[in-house]
Amino acid sequence: MSADQAERIGGVTSGVLFVIAIGWLVGTIVDALIKRRLARLHLDVADNLEARKSATRLDVVRRVWIVIAGLVTLAAALTVIPGVKQIGVSLFASAGIAGIAIGLAARPVLSNLIAGLQIAFTQPIRLDDAVVVEGEWGWIEEIGLFYVVIKIWDWRRLVVPLSYFIEQPFQNWTRKSASIIGTVLWTVDYHAPIGAMRQKLEDICKSTDLWNGDVVNLQVTEASGTAVTVRALASASTSPEAWDLRCLIREQMIEWLQAEHPEALPRLRADTAMSVPEDFNGFAPRGS
Structure with a gap:
């Protein structure tokens, strides 16, 4: 290898390494700035809707930025190598069918990448939703x-x-806010004291911090031949609290009905009517 060839190879190598170093530096700086902004978000508070919006957008943008920065750095590094541009042009010119096949094969990947950008900015979902x-x-x-x-x-x-x-x-369930309304259903007898159950529901909600004080209601939503369906609504600040509140209401209402109004518990009714002959005057004598 001559001195001129060694010098050219050394120049190309140093140029490629310089481009890669610049790309890595820029990519790392932007990634660090995004991570720093993410670390400042308060996701552990009760009302964290705005923080989750920002976290979702920043997290997706950071991942997309890493891919884009890597591709741009690779493309810039290849342009430093003599002959790569000409080889690339000839390959693209002679591989139209292969390019179409590769594009079709990569369609799921591209659709998910585009969907990620849509989610980052339109935000049908967010982190911790x-x-x-x-x-x-x-x-x-x-x-x-x-x-x-x-x-x-x-x-x-x-x-x-x-x-x-x-x-x-x-x-x-948390598209607009973290607050959510929980539903509890009971199947009870027609003798169930609906008004007293409504008052008991309010007492249960007022006795716990799980209820956020917005919604509490009890209604009869269905009536069949043997029982009625009672629905209770109660709101909570977050979906986990709503789940715990629903369980608490269900348990305490059942215990209260068992202790105070056992007649309200579901029961099986049967029709015991029997046909009697018209000429029947009473019990037949023994031995008849």
Whole structure:
């Protein structure tokens, strides 16, 4: 190898390393600034809606930025190497069919990446949102570049593609605020004291900090031939508190009915009427 060739190779190598170092430096600085902003958000407070909005947007932007910075750095580094640009042009010119095939193969990846950008700015979901997806209830734990991790109430993890939240319906219980109304249903007898149950519901809610003081109501929502359905509504500041409040109301109301109004508990009724002949005058004598 001649001295000129060694000098050219050394120049190319130093140029590639310089571009990579600049790209790494810029990418790291921006990533650190975003992480610093994320660390300042207060996600542990009760009313953390605005913090969760910012955290969702910043987290998705940070992940997209890492990918973009890596691709731009790689492209800039390749332009320093002589001949790469010409080889790339010839490859793109002669590989139209291959490019179409690769584009079709990468469609799910691109759709999830675009869905991630949509979620970052339109925010149908946010970090720590309470959602119901595929019949499972849980919280948004992580929003990645291509998938969302949902922490289900029993600590299982449900992994869902990002495009699901753009294309499929789902329930978001904390879309506008963390407050939520819990529902409790009882099936009771027609003798149930509805007015007293309504007062008992208010007493239960006032006795606990789980109730946020906004909504408390009790109504008869259904009446069948043997029983009635009573529905109680009570609001809480967060979905976990709403769950605990529902359980508390259900348990204390059942205990109160058992102790004070046992006639209100469901019972099985049967029709015991029997047909009697018209000429029947009484009991037949023995031996007849």
